Amino acid sequence: MNATVDPAPPLRKTALNATHRALKAKMVDFGGWDMPVEYSGLIAEHMAVRTSAGLFDVSHMGEIQLRGPGSLAAVQHLCMNDASKLAVSQAQYSAMLTPDGAFVDDVLVHKLSDNDYLIVINAGTREKDVAWVRSQIGRMPGVHISDYSDCYTQLAIQGPKAEATLSRITGTDLSAIRNYWFTWGRLDLKDGSALHNVLIARTGYTGEDGFEIYIPSDESTSERVWNEVLNAGADFGILPCGLGARNTLRLESAMALYGHEISDSINVFEAGLGRYARLYKASDFVGRAALAAIQAAGGPKRKLVGLEMIERGIGRDGYPVCTLAGQRIGAITSGSPAPFLKKNIALAYVPVQYAALNEVVAVEIRGQLVKAKVVATPFYKRARKST
Amino acid sequence: MAYPAGYRYTKEHEWISVAGASGTVGITDYAQSSLGDIVFVDLPKVGDRLEAGKIFGSVESVKAVSDLFSPVSGTVTAINEELKDKPEWINADANSTWMLKLDLANPAELDALLTDAQYEAFIAEETER
Numbered sequence: 484m485n486a487t488v489d490p491a492p493p494l495r496k497t498a499l500n501a502t503h504r505a506l507k508a509k510m511v512d513f514g515g516w517d518m519p520v521e522y523s524g525l526i527a528e529h530m531a532v533r534t535s536a537g538l539f540d541v542s543h544m545g546e547i548q549l550r551g552p553g554s555l556a557a558v559q560h561l562c563m564n565d566a567s568k569l570a571v572s573q574a575q576y577s578a579m580l581t582p583d584g585a586f587v588d589d590v591l592v593h594k595l596s597d598n599d600y601l602i603v604i605n606a607g608t609r610e611k612d613v614a615w616v617r618s619q620i621g622r623m624p625g626v627h628i629s630d631y632s633d634c635y636t637q638l639a640i641q642g643p644k645a646e647a648t649l650s651r652i653t654g655t656d657l658s659a660i661r662n663y664w665f666t667w668g669r670l671d672l673k674d675g676s677a678l679h680n681v682l683i684a685r686t687g688y689t690g691e692d693g694f695e696i697y698i699p700s701d702e703s704t705s706e707r708v709w710n711e712v713l714n715a716g717a718d719f720g721i722l723p724c725g726l727g728a729r730n731t732l733r734l735e736s737a738m739a740l741y742g743h744e745i746s747d748s749i750n751v752f753e754a755g756l757g758r759y760a761r762l763y764k765a766s767d768f769v770g771r772a773a774l775a776a777i778q779a780a781g782g783p784k785r786k787l788v789g790l791e792m793i794e795r796g797i798g799r800d801g802y803p804v805c806t807l808a809g810q811r812i813g814a815i816t817s818g819s820p821a822p823f824l825k826k827n828i829a830l831a832y833v834p835v836q837y838a839a840l841n842e843v844v845a846v847e848i849r850g851q852l853v854k855a856k857v858v859a860t861p862f863y864k865r866a867r868k869s870t
Numbered sequence: 871m872a873y874p875a876g877y878r879y880t881k882e883h884e885w886i887s888v889a890g891a892s893g894t895v896g897i898t899d900y901a902q903s904s905l906g907d908i909v910f911v912d913l914p915k916v917g918d919r920l921e922a923g924k925i926f927g928s929v930e931s932v933k934a935v936s937d938l939f940s941p942v943s944g945t946v947t948a949i950n951e952e953l954k955d956k957p958e959w960i961n962a963d964a965n966s967t968w969m970l971k972l973d974l975a976n977p978a979e980l981d982a983l984l985t986d987a988q989y990e991a992f993i994a995e996e997t998e999r
Contacts, residue, residue, distance in 0.1 A: 509906070520933070521906055524906060524907055525906050525907050525931075525932045525933060526932060529932075727906070727932065727933050730933075731932060731933075796910075797909075797910055797930055797935075799935065819932060819933070820909045820910070820930075820932050822907075822932060849928070
């Protein structure tokens with residue numbers, strides 16, 4: 484043997500890897516993780532979430548906990564949203580920014596108690612995020628940083644029947660958990676055992692009602708809970724769902740994906756996420772000055788827009804966006820057929836002068852210019868309960 | 871998965887079934903299964919000349935685009951127009967859902983294609999990797 488090339492590092496696995504394989508999921512390398520992309524079929528899984536319920540293993544997501552009397556100050560310095568507005572048991576969408584006002588990552592901040600915050604981060608940026616957090620707040624007084632990314636199996640139960648499904652395995656009153664709030668509940672498993680202190684959050688990444696739960700990451704617990712959720716939702720037609728459906732669901736809902744709509748070379752205003760950046764909160768944060776300067780200079784030069792193909796063709800990630808005359812003006816960040824809407828949709832960056840609703844542009848698809856128009860986002864918005 | 875014995879196969883996962891000088895082309899069951907839910911098929915026009923091993927169109931699932939490669943050279947005589955509205959038929963039955971028919975320019979090209987047994991061995995190798 485004279486191998487001189489370093490072998491690629493082995494793919495990382497969640498505690499449910501064997502479960503996915505037993506379900507005959509199609510597996511893919513997702514940011515270094517061996518993850519299920521689909522089980523029974525992407526469209527069926529997507530539709531299950533829109534009309535009933537779906538179950539996702541999202542354990543590749545990471546969790547960083549900040550504890551101590553300085554934890555709020557640390558969160559406020561790290562993240563652009565205003566965590567001082569959070570009540571205990573409330574979560575908020577936020578982001579960690581570079582000094583340029585671009586994205587280190589988008590995150591969910593959960594306020595566990597006055598001196599205790601849990602920040603949920605993306606899989607592909609885990610190590611970078613942890614290093615970033617340590618570098619930015621590691622020397623701040625009164626805050627202890629713990630990386631609990633490998634300690635949790637995170638399951639997402641999503642869809643109009645998510646509450647009815649999950650309520651069958653918990654005595655916790657799920658109806659009392661409002662959107663972007665959470666509680667510590669107990670799961671009652673069929674073998675009579677119970678799982679205590681499970682973080683149950685009414686959050687998700689599908690544009691549907693639903694929950695994300697955080698359970699211990701040992702394989703047997705993970706598999707037991709996974710199976711119990713599937714059993715609980717069986718008569719609703721719950722389906723295990725892969726990253727394929729997760730992507731089309733979040734795209735229909737126009738939610739950003741790191742590395743696509745947001746990155747360390749895209750700023751908050753370009754991404755249309757300015758409403759989550761609290762420039763005038765009481766404490767300074769990394770990236771604030773840059774955002775203020777961009778705002779003072781009249782805002783961003785390019786914007787993320789929704790596109791709907793109006794001619795036959797599917798715009799996909801990376802495809803150029805052009806004027807009708809063929810001049811390149813931008814690129815698609817995420818594009819796909821939308822299984823529920825039954826349209827071909829995309830998110831793309833274009834100069835602001837092309838960002839108005841109904842503007843007609845062209846997507847270059849393998850050398851051909853195919854017309855698309857700028858439409859409002861989200862492409863899909865669920866009907867709110869009238870009660 | 872079954873691969874009909876009368877067909878010939880490419881390493882790009884197309885099949886061709888030949889009757890006289892006319893060939894019928896589709897994609898294999900392995901191809902449709904790897905792609906997942908097929909939503910779009912882009913095919914040439916009747917009268918177009920295809921060249922063996924060259925791209926003649928594309929097939930798209932929700933998550934991926936895949937080029938189609940012509941098993942042999944020839945002139946397109948028919949297109950399965952129904953696939954425009956019912957591309958999912960390919961998922962349902964890849965072996966009998968044809969994409970196009972063509973007049974073979976050089977039937978000897980068939981000898982370079984895989985038999986069903988060779989194709990199955992090739993797939994086994996692919997999936998093991």
